[in-house]
Amino acid sequence: MTKLTLAIDFGSTYTKVVAFDLVAEQLVGVAQAVSTVDTDITIGLRTALEKLRMVIGGGKLDADRILACSSAAGGLRIVAAGLVRQLTTKAAEEAALGAGAKIVGTYSYGLSPEDIGRIEKTAPDIVLLTGGTDGGDDKVILHNAVALAACKLSSPVVIAGNKIVAQKAQSLLRAANKYATVIENVLPELDRLNVEPARVAIRDIFMQRITHAKGLDKAQALVGDIIMPTPMAVLKGATLLAQGTGEESGLGDLIIVDVGGATTDVHSVGYGHPSRQGVVVKGLPEPYVKRTVEGDLGIRYNARSILEITGKKQIMEKMVFSNSPLAENIDLDASIEYLSGHIGAIPQSEEQYSIDIGLASVAVDIATQRHAGKIEEMYFPTGKVWIQYGKDLTKTKCVIGTGGIFAYGQEPRSILRTACYNQNNPMSLRPMNPECFVDERYILYAVGLLAEVAPREALRIMKRHLKSV
Amino acid sequence: MKEAGFKIVSLEIQVSQEESINAAIQAKADATSVSSLSGHAKILVEGLKAKCVEAGLTHVGLYHGAQLIIGDMRWEDQDRLFKEMRVDRVYPHNAIPEQAIADLKANLK
Numbered sequence: 001m002t003k004l005t006l007a008i009d010f011g012s013t014y015t016k017v018v019a020f021d022l023v024a025e026q027l028v029g030v031a032q033a034v035s036t037v038d039t040d041i042t043i044g045l046r047t048a049l050e051k052l053r054m055v056i057g058g059g060k061l062d063a064d065r066i067l068a069c070s071s072a073a074g075g076l077r078i079v080a081a082g083l084v085r086q087l088t089t090k091a092a093e094e095a096a097l098g099a100g101a102k103i104v105g106t107y108s109y110g111l112s113p114e115d116i117g118r119i120e121k122t123a124p125d126i127v128l129l130t131g132g133t134d135g136g137d138d139k140v141i142l143h144n145a146v147a148l149a150a151c152k153l154s155s156p157v158v159i160a161g162n163k164i165v166a167q168k169a170q171s172l173l174r175a176a177n178k179y180a181t182v183i184e185n186v187l188p189e190l191d192r193l194n195v196e197p198a199r200v201a202i203r204d205i206f207m208q209r210i211t212h213a214k215g216l217d218k219a220q221a222l223v224g225d226i227i228m229p230t231p232m233a234v235l236k237g238a239t240l241l242a243q244g245t246g247e248e249s250g251l252g253d254l255i256i257v258d259v260g261g262a263t264t265d266v267h268s269v270g271y272g273h274p275s276r277q278g279v280v281v282k283g284l285p286e287p288y289v290k291r292t293v294e295g296d297l298g299i300r301y302n303a304r305s306i307l308e309i310t311g312k313k314q315i316m317e318k319m320v321f322s323n324s325p326l327a328e329n330i331d332l333d334a335s336i337e338y339l340s341g342h343i344g345a346i347p348q349s350e351e352q353y354s355i356d357i358g359l360a361s362v363a364v365d366i367a368t369q370r371h372a373g374k375i376e377e378m379y380f381p382t383g384k385v386w387i388q389y390g391k392d393l394t395k396t397k398c399v400i401g402t403g404g405i406f407a408y409g410q411e412p413r414s415i416l417r418t419a420c421y422n423q424n425n426p427m428s429l430r431p432m433n434p435e436c437f438v439d440e441r442y443i444l445y446a447v448g449l450l451a452e453v454a455p456r457e458a459l460r461i462m463k464r465h466l467k468s469v
Numbered sequence: 470m471k472e473a474g475f476k477i478v479s480l481e482i483q484v485s486q487e488e489s490i491n492a493a494i495q496a497k498a499d500a501t502s503v504s505s506l507s508g509h510a511k512i513l514v515e516g517l518k519a520k521c522v523e524a525g526l527t528h529v530g531l532y533h534g535a536q537l538i539i540g541d542m543r544w545e546d547q548d549r550l551f552k553e554m555r556v557d558r559v560y561p562h563n564a565i566p567e568q569a570i571a572d573l574k575a576n577l578k
Contacts, residue, residue: 132525
């Protein structure tokens with residue numbers, strides 16, 4: 001029998017394992033066990049591997065390659081510091097999110113003593129320091145380097161600002177015995193976003209330093225390097241799926257939504273250029289691969305937050321099951337209170353499924369509105385002009401649901417349709433007529449890992465396990 | 470303005486924000502003056518100051534005038550709208566050049 005390739009995700013709740021046969025281009029099995037990162041991470045891993053062994057027939061688990069990612073121990077926590085909120089700070093946020101990080105603080109202009117106090121308290125894994133275009137402002141990034149050098153924080157600093165003073169900022173930090181690395185500016189010119197070097201640098205630091213700091217070394221002894229944060233693996237899977245390889249075509253521009261208990265993540269792959277004539281694009285250029293994380297939209301821990309944002313009516317309108325409204329018999333307040341306190345709750349009845357569908361639909365609706373660009377009309381003597389902010393996703397071909405709610409398999413289409421263009425909100429540039437799919441085996445992150453070593457096989461396997469809904 | 474002694478770098482029409490900022494860097498400008506005749510001012514000006522800050526041009530004054538918007542809006546509201554976009558001085562379509570020249574001279578002292 002061919003040797004297997006294993007993809008492992010050390011998640012905060014579950015350690016998941018996926019087995020592939022690359023010669024046959026097949027998904028062989030999937031298993032998971034509760035993560036044990038607080039005690040000994042290998043306990044959960046060994047349990048998951050044993051479950052996988054049983055899933056695939058009980059024989060020896062003969063793997064010749066293991067690829068692993070992690071979002072355990074709080075994920076990769078980054079503070080982004082830039083100059084102007086809408087420019088270098090936003091560029092730093094885009095870079096950090098694209099590297100699979102969780103943003104735990106955002107700062108603009110000069111860091112005040114209070115800001116430094118907050119950053120020390122936050123204790124991020126990495127500080128991403130930006131500011132000034134190349135040849136532009138050189139004062140604020142140096143001020144911030146001095147402030148970070150003098151503070152108690154020992155986190156690595158990635159300097160991705162004005163190249164004229166980047167080395168000087170590094171010297172200031174190194175003189176204070178801080179780890180500091182210089183990379184290309186995230187915003188070298190006002191109309192050019194450059195996030196890739198920051199993504200690479202963040203990943204390197206994650207591999208070299210963060211996994212050790214988070215106590216994942218024991219796992220490394222068994223599975224080798226943990227090569228990236230899990231959200232980066234999802235982004236790599238999404239990019240492969242959209243672009244394809246030289247030999248195997250991709251699906252084209254796509255959006256992936258992942259509704260979790262605490263957050264809703266949206267990923268889009270595509271340039272998002274205007275799809276109609278006469279449009280003026282404003283604002284920071286958008287990354288081709290964009291990820292947004294909505295920290296107030298989740299269907300367990302943040303269920304109450306969804307209710308507070310939208311109100312009961314909107315959730316109830318979307319609470320359908322098998323096309324029959326059940327809303328009137330449900331005490332939504334009590335149910336949401338219960339879900340907020342029971343983050344592992346799995347729906348058992350039609351009513352419970354219905355509430356999850358309502359919450360998830362609203363979360364996807366709001367999260368995709370925040371992710372997608374919007375358009376404004378303006379009138380001039382020469383006629384109407386459209387101003388576009390953000391990505392135009394109206395021509396996006398596919399919307400894919402992954403994780404939690406989509407794995408239940410209940411009403412995935414009605415949830416995913418809320419990610420699409422809505423005539424009640426015509427200025428939001430969401431997909432007009434996409435095909436909807438579900439990542440039915442929850443393997444997108446594993447495919448992203450596999451893309452590193454066998455992209456063609458990874459793509460073919462992923463395409464086979466996308467279920468049209 | 471030339472007669473008043475200012476050295477002017479003219480960028481002509483249909484200039485993007487990036488082009489005007491690059492020209493300001495190249496010319497070591499003290500001020501950027503934008504004249505709008507078509508009511509496109511919001512497109513021209515929104516976000517310009519933020520870009521000036523990133524480009525190290527915090528000290529460069531923004532002066533904007535002429536036909537700023539289409540439609541009815543009181544001058545006080547137009548002035549406030551553009552000041553909120555961090556334009557330093559805003560002038561209506563019937564302002565005389567001497568006013569802008571006097572303001573520039575006073576600000577550059």
